[in-house]
Amino acid sequence: MTSRIPFYLSVSLLIIAGIALSVIRHQTYGVPWTPGESRQVWDIEARIEFKATGDAVKISLAAPQTQSGYTLTNESASSQGYGVSYVDSDAGRRAEWSIRQATGAQTIYYKTQFLVDDQAVADPTPPTGEIAAPTFNGPEEAAANALISRAKGRSADDITFTRELIKTLNDSDSQNAALLLNDMDKTEAVAKLLAFAQVPAKVVGVIELEDGRRRQTVQQMIQVWDGSHWQIFAPDNNEGKDKQNLLVWDQSNVSLLDVIGGKDSKVHFTMIAQEVSASEATASKVNADGLLNFSIHSLPLEEQAMFKTIMLIPIGALIVVFLRILIGLKTSGTFMPVLIAVAFVQTQLVTGIVGFLLIVGTGLVIRSYLSKLNLLLVARISAVIITVILIISVFTVVAYKIGLTEGLSITFFPMIILSWTIERMSILWEEEGAKEVVLQGGGSLLTAVLVYLAMTNSYVQHLTFNFIGLQLVILGGILLLGTYTGYRLTELRRFKPLTED
Known part of the structure; x- marks a missing residue:
């Protein structure tokens, strides 16, 4: 007897692989498990204004990039007559505009779009080289040593040291802090104290995200640096503010805006938050990150719409296998109910049921006449196919004439499948009688309705379309059902007399 261990091992691997692929897709692309979820997107616009002096103009603006908590999904520039490019330089990523000649007031717009994404993780660049210690005069150096000594005594690492140092610097009663802040602002003071204490740190330009905010700087x-990531601290706040509506715009702090050939330059930021669907967010993230995407979302929209229905067919197959093997429900054909259910999706349920009964009923009447002619099988099937086409055409025209626009969708029925169904039912009528035709026809219609309900369920549509790994899980389930050799549920009625005795 052949061992079933390799079979069960293969099925287990299929199911595990399907679940793993689905989890990876959820974790990597942020695809939600349930439909209707939305993602937050921030549209941020930088407005650059300056006065051109009549010569060649070159503008360089610090440009943001994907970072922890935010994925850069899109960026664009609006600048009449200017050439624009995005470059990676020693000063970080920058957007550059250029024009041969410009005069008078100039305005340039640079727009970015960021997706709020918990899975977004940028590769942090660790600090390199030795930290250059700043110089202080005598009293300032004594004050700096006192502040550093106090913060070190109350901390355990660089992060807690920074927190305590900022807290001490914001203490209005501290004379040492007041002495340092006489000649420098808090940001410069914190940066110098951290460098003096040999703590790896840098000054960055940050935008605080607030919906509807205008003219922000x-x-x-x-x-x-905490050893693996960079953590943000506001100089006037001792709490780390990483991922709290703070977007790092300028990583290098070399210069936010450089203008050559112009004067009186300034840049302001405007931001708006909006909600987008999960599918839009996923598509944006895939395009932005250039990820290797084995999902249907990587196809053109026309093919996506086609596969959205195709990926539902395995669900119908699973339902048919369950009803036939475990329940024992009789159907006309193995997977004819699945194709009828696909037609129901296009025609809607009531219209589809009425159309199915009309076509099959009329076809059986005509097929009973053809059986009396003793035609060969090929000719008879061809005649039935043509008859079905004529029936669908007549019903469609009649429905349109009487104002039933729903009847126009009856053309979605699979004509060849209906023709074979009529042929099978006709032969069954002759061999088994009308009762068996009603049982199989009713079973097929009931199965088609159940498959239709599953296919039109929003959760099923969402999962099958977004998680292709679930097809492996369905395949494993069908293979397991195929090994069942016990009694079907409908067969148990044969044992009813035993329970009565």
Whole structure:
């Protein structure tokens, strides 16, 4: 007897692989498990204004990139007559505009779109080289040593040290802090104290995200290296503000805006938050990250619409296998109910049932006449196919004439499948009688209705369309059902007399 261990092992691997692929897709692309969920997207626009002096103009603006908690999904520029490019330089990523000649007031717009994404993780660049210690005069150096000594005594690592240092610097009663802040602002003071204490840190330009905010400027904050990531600290707040509506716009702090050939330059930021569907967010993230995407979303929209229905067919197959093997429900044909259910999706349920009964009923009447002619099988089937086409055409025209626009969708029925169904039912009528035809026809219609209900369920549609790995799970389930050799549920009635005795 052949061992079933390899079979069960293969089925287990199929199911595990399907679940793993689905989980990876959820974790990597952020696809939600349930439909109707939305994602937050921030549209941020930088407005650059300056006065051109009549010569060649070159503008360079610090440009943001994907970072922890935010994925850059789109960026664009609006600048009449200017050439634009995005470059990676020693000063970080920048957007550059250029024109041979410009005069007078100039306005340039640079727009970015960020997806709020918990899975977004940028590769942090660790600090390199030695930290250059800043110089202080005598009293300032004494005050700096006192502040550093106090913060070190109350901390355990660089992050807690920074927190305590900022807290001490914001203490209005501290004379040492007041001495340092006489000649420098808080951002410069924190940066110098951290460098003096040999703590890896840098000054970055940050935008605080607030829906509907206009004419906002970049704020300078401190990033401290914790050994694996950079954490943000506001100089006037001792709490780390990583991922709290803070977007790092300028990583290098070399310069936010450089203008050559112009004067009186300034840049302001406007931002708006909006909600988008999960599918739109997933598509944007895939395009932005250039990820290797084995999902249907990587196809053109026309093919996506086609596969959205095709990926539902395995669900119908699973239902048919369950009803036939475990329940024992009789159907006309193995998977004819699935194709009828696909037609129901296009025609709607009531219209589809009425159309199915009309076509099959009329076809059986005509087929009974053809049987009396003793035609060969090929000719008879061809005649039935042509008859079905004529029946559908007549019913469609009649429905249109009487104002039933729903009847126009009856053309979605699979004509060849209906023709074979009429042929099988006709032969069954002759061999088994009308009762068996009603049982199989009713079973097929009931199965088609159940498959239709499953196919039109929003959760089923969402899962099958977004998680292709579930097809492996369905395949494993069908293979397991195929090994069942026990009694079907409808067969148990044969044992009813035993229970009565």
